[in-house]
Each structure stands twice: as C-alpha cells, then as structure tokens.
Amino acid sequence: MEYYDTTIIGAGIAGCGLAYNLRKFGYKGKILIIEKYTPGANAAYGYRNTFKKTIEEYNLPYIKKFKKLKMGEFSGIKLDVNLDFYLIDYSRICNHLIKNLEITFKREEVIFVKDRTLTTNKESYKFHYLIDASGFSFFLKKQLRMKLPEKYYIGNLKHYKIKDKKKLNYFEYHSNKKGYVEDLYLFDDNIIQGDWQITNDINFSEIKQPKYRKINEIQESTELINRSQVIAPVSPAFPMVKNDYAFLGDSFGHATPSLGEGIRPTLNASRILAKSIIRNDLKSYEKLWKNKNLDTYIRAMAPRIRLKNRFALLEIIKDYPKLISKIIKGDNPKIPTGILKKLPLRIRLNWAYHYLRLKLKYSLPQ
Ligand SMILES: Cc1cc2nc3c(=O)[nH]c(=O)nc-3n(C[C@H](O)[C@H](O)[C@H](O)COP(=O)(O)OP(=O)(O)OC[C@H]3O[C@@H](n4cnc5c(N)ncnc54)[C@H](O)[C@@H]3O)c2cc1C
Structure with missing residues (x-):
C-alpha cells in the first residue's frame, strides 16, 4: 500500500x-x-x-478586471461601491x-x-x-x-448569451428582506445570473423569486445557454x-x-x-x-441572524462607501460607535446578544 x-x-x-x-x-x-x-x-x-x-x-x-461593483438595490437601499475585483476561471x-x-x-x-x-x-x-x-x-x-x-446560499444559476453582441462589463447584486439575492455578471456577451436564497437547509424549492428581477430588463435580448443548481456553505x-x-x-x-x-x-x-x-x-x-x-466571522454573522437587523444596518452604512467596501472584502471592520448609535436600541441589543452567544458557542469545545 x-x-x-x-x-x-x-x-x-x-x-x-x-x-x-x-x-x-x-x-x-x-x-x-x-x-x-x-x-x-x-x-x-x-x-x-x-x-x-x-x-x-x-x-x-x-x-x-472589473472596476466597479454595483451593489444595486437592497430592498430600496442603494449601494454603489468603487472596488476593483477580478473575474477568474x-x-x-x-x-x-x-x-x-x-x-x-x-x-x-x-x-x-x-x-x-x-x-x-x-x-x-x-x-x-x-x-x-x-x-x-x-x-x-x-x-x-x-x-x-448551518447556513447556506442555495442558487439557481443561468448562463445567457447576449444576442446583439453588445459588450458589457459589470457586476450587480440585489437582495430583498426575505433572504433572496440576485447577482449578475455581465462580461463581453455573457450574462451569468443567479437567484439565491439564504437558508438553513439545502432545499431548492425555497428560492422564491420576487416579481422584479434585474434580469427581466435584459432577458429579451438574451439566449439561455445553461442552468444549474448550486450550493455555497456560509457558516463555519x-x-x-x-x-x-x-x-x-x-x-x-x-x-x-x-x-x-x-x-x-x-x-x-x-x-x-x-x-x-x-x-x-x-x-x-x-x-x-x-x-x-473567528471574531471577524462572528461580527459578520451576528447581524445576519435576523434579516431585519441586516437591513437596518445597511440603511445606516449606505452613506459610508469605504466601510461597505471593507465589509465586501470580508474585513468586517468594527463599526464606529457613532454610526452604530444610529441603529434602534432593540436592534443593537439583539445584535449584541447574538454576538455574545456565538462567541460562547464557538469558544466551547465542539
Ligand atoms: C455558484 C457559486 C459562485 C461562487 N462565487 C464565488 C466568487 O465569485 N468568489 C469567491 O471567492 N467565492 C465564490 N464562491 C465560493 C467558492 O467558490 C467556494 O467557497 C470554493 O470554491 C470552495 O472550494 P473548495 O476547494 O472547498 O471546494 P470545491 O471547489 O467544491 O472542491 C471540492 C472537490 O472535492 C472533490 N470531491 C468531493 N468528494 C470527493 C471524493 N469522495 N473523492 C474525491 N474527490 C472528491 C470534488 O469533485 C471537488 O472538485 C461561489 C460558490 C458558488 C457555488
């Protein structure tokens, strides 16, 4: 052997x-x-x-290389971030x-x-x-x-070709308060569009598309090439x-x-x-x-336990693009107290509770 x-x-x-x-x-x-x-x-x-x-x-x-990440709409909250990122095979x-x-x-x-x-x-x-x-x-x-x-993003991904060969290059990301996310890459004559759902279980029937999706605006001039179901675990x-x-x-x-x-x-x-x-x-x-x-992960997880809290946070950080780009890059910076204080007290308390609970949970022998 x-x-x-x-x-x-x-x-x-x-x-x-x-x-x-x-x-x-x-x-x-x-x-x-x-x-x-x-x-x-x-x-x-x-x-x-x-x-x-x-x-x-x-x-x-x-x-x-993409020069601009369009963070699009998050249930009415618009986020635009200038951030270099790279498309890879x-x-x-x-x-x-x-x-x-x-x-x-x-x-x-x-x-x-x-x-x-x-x-x-x-x-x-x-x-x-x-x-x-x-x-x-x-x-x-x-x-x-x-x-x-315990947490997953599950997604239905579709690959379209743009019929008129118009060359477009950008990335967009949208989500709503029910945990639905749509993302779109447009590069050359390709569109890769995903309908995603944050779930605790791998069950694709849970992906509930909202009436409006960004893809509706461009779908007519596209041809569907391929589709598949995908899973991304997002909790340690x-x-x-x-x-x-x-x-x-x-x-x-x-x-x-x-x-x-x-x-x-x-x-x-x-x-x-x-x-x-x-x-x-x-x-x-x-x-x-x-x-x-670990602390970075817990800081990212705590406000996400309740989607309501996540959107309350987005509402207050939308005017701080540097903070948003750090969060996107996964740095999860400590949010300055001055900004945090703008959150309603009950949300801050709920967030703090989940932060401490997760900290305790992960520091105990598993
Ligand atoms: C649709 C989608 C889009 C994503 N987009 C991004 C993104 O843009 N940027 C980003 O940073 N992350 C992204 N992610 C997350 C990222 O792709 C994953 O976190 C990462 O690829 C995981 O890598 P891995 O090596 O752990 O797993 P994998 O790449 O899944 O590799 C596991 C390998 O193990 C092999 N394998 C499994 N079981 C066995 C076995 N019994 N015997 C032999 N081989 C086996 C499989 O064939 C597979 O090749 C995305 C995820 C998905 C699903």
Missing part, C-alpha cells in the same frame, strides 16, 4: 491551495491529492471573482496552483476512511495526515457523522481538526458569511494549515485560525 505524509481529498481551491502553500513553506513530505474529476471541476460555469490582493499574492491568471486557477508542484495526483473517488487508511474506488493508501477538502459534499464529515454548516462548522484529520474550504465553511466569498478565506486558511502540518502540530491549525479570524 502506498504511503503519503499528507493526503488531500479534493482538488478545488482548498486542496490545490494547501498543496501550493505546503511546498511554498518548504514541506518535504509526500503529498497526494485525490480528486474524482479534475482540478477545480466543481465550478458552475467556471467563473468566480476575487480581489487584487489574492490575485497578486498567488500570481493568479484572470480573465477580466476556477479550474484554471486550481490547475495554476498545482502546476509544477512535486505532488501525486490521482483521479479516483474516495469512498472510505478508517484510522490512517483511505480507500478509493481503485486503491487503498496510508497517510499521516488527511485533509478533507471535499467541498460541500462533506465527504469525511458525513462519514464521521459530524456537524455540517467546528471542529476544524479531529484526530489526524483537518477540514478546509467549503467542507469546513470558510466562505464569508456576508457574501459567500470563499476563495480568499480558503487560501488564507490553507496557509495556516500548511504551517501547522509542517510543524507536525495539526491541532494548532484550529487555534491559530480562530485567533486570527
């Missing part, structure tokens, strides 16, 4: 980013990535966006990260894990550490009957480490609770995990990640 020091299930951004960072930080162990399809295969339409810092840090190839960036790395890649499906042995549809392998980067299939969590993330599900196993990316819930942006936070977490593996101290991964990120 072949032996690998670190075996990774899944070659999405989590698996590829971890392999990249392990080698970058000088890891000498043998690395195996097992992927049932191809690197970055799990990407509806293949397109994602991310911010400049990540593009530069990983020298990622990109398709297009998901499978291309996953392939880019593992290109020329000294790793073993096997196109197999993992079907069972016991102790330090993993079995695929073809072979069995021995490992020292196993990293579950299997995305929202939650392969290992399901096998171990562990807790899954602890623990991050169990015995010799660790969880990274969607299988943990690394995407930001605010917008479901998963690439940057997953790459950041992969850096922390790589260092813990190199120190042969897997447990420190959770501790270090929590020290650096």
